[in-house]
Structure formats: C-alpha cells, structure tokens
Amino acid sequence: MASHRARRVPAEMVARRRWVSWAPDKRPVMPGGLPASSTDPGTWVSWDGVRSLGRRGFVLGGGIGCIDLDGCLDEAGRLDPVVAHLVPAGTYVEVSPSGRGLHVWGWLPEGRGRRFRVGGVGVEVYSAGRYVTVTGRRWNGAPLVLADLRPVVAGL
Numbered sequence: 001m002a003s004h005r006a007r008r009v010p011a012e013m014v015a016r017r018r019w020v021s022w023a024p025d026k027r028p029v030m031p032g033g034l035p036a037s038s039t040d041p042g043t044w045v046s047w048d049g050v051r052s053l054g055r056r057g058f059v060l061g062g063g064i065g066c067i068d069l070d071g072c073l074d075e076a077g078r079l080d081p082v083v084a085h086l087v088p089a090g091t092y093v094e095v096s097p098s099g100r101g102l103h104v105w106g107w108l109p110e111g112r113g114r115r116f117r118v119g120g121v122g123v124e125v126y127s128a129g130r131y132v133t134v135t136g137r138r139w140n141g142a143p144l145v146l147a148d149l150r151p152v153v154a155g156l
Helices: 004-008 081-086 150-154
Strands: 019-022 056-059 064-070 093-095 102-107 114-118 121-126 131-134
Touching (some): 064 081, 081 114, 102 150
Antiparallel strands (some): 019 056, 056 131, 114 121
C-alpha cells in the first residue's frame, strides 16, 4: 500500500522502478549510499526503496521528462513572468530543493537534453540519461498527474 508521501508524487512516477537518492553534492546514490547512475538501471530502486528518504530523485526516461527552471521564483514564491509559458496547467510541478526553482514534470519522448537561459532564469530540459531531485512540494496546487510537455518544449 502506498504511503501518504506517495500521494505527493504522480502515480505514473511512483509505479516505475526509476528511483535513486542523492548525496549533499547532488550525486545520485542508492538508498544505502553507494553510487547510482542515471544510465544503469541496476542502481535504481522502486518508490518503496526511497519513499521514507528525505532525498529522492527520479531517473528520466521511459517517456517521462522534466523542465528544470532555476531561479524562477522570488522570495515570496512568485513565478518570473518571463518563463510562465514553460509552466503549463494540468501537469505536476514542484518546488526544487533550493526553494527558488521549479521542476515541471510530464511526458516527453527520450531525446538530447538542452540548457539555456530565458531572461535571468536557467532552463534545462531533459528526458533521458539524467535524474532530477523530487521534493513532493507541489507548486500552486499543481495536479498529481503528468501531461504532454511536447507542446511546451516545441518552440524552445
């Protein structure tokens, strides 16, 4: 049975064995502390292996991707309007560990990652070969479902 914490992460992610933990320097690690790899499924665990941990990460791929927006929130938690078009309604969005960024989760075909800036905001789009931290801190009432992010990233 899924714990209360599982309800803070979309079921589509909870159901996949693509979970790792992470060290203070953000290296991916297995729950016991041994190194993990974003490209070696043998180092990933199920949600049950990380749900009680304070540091959880999800390995992208299998159709699930993420738009990582660094420095897009001000001290009051307001979104920089220059990147509002990258945060669609209808998909899971959470506040990053720093409290100043957002992770926009959704469906994306596996492809090459991209990094760039929009105004003063760092933007990264990944759908394979990376992991992203998972806080479970939903932003602005975001739903606990994944939506298609292809229209969002198509114009980038």
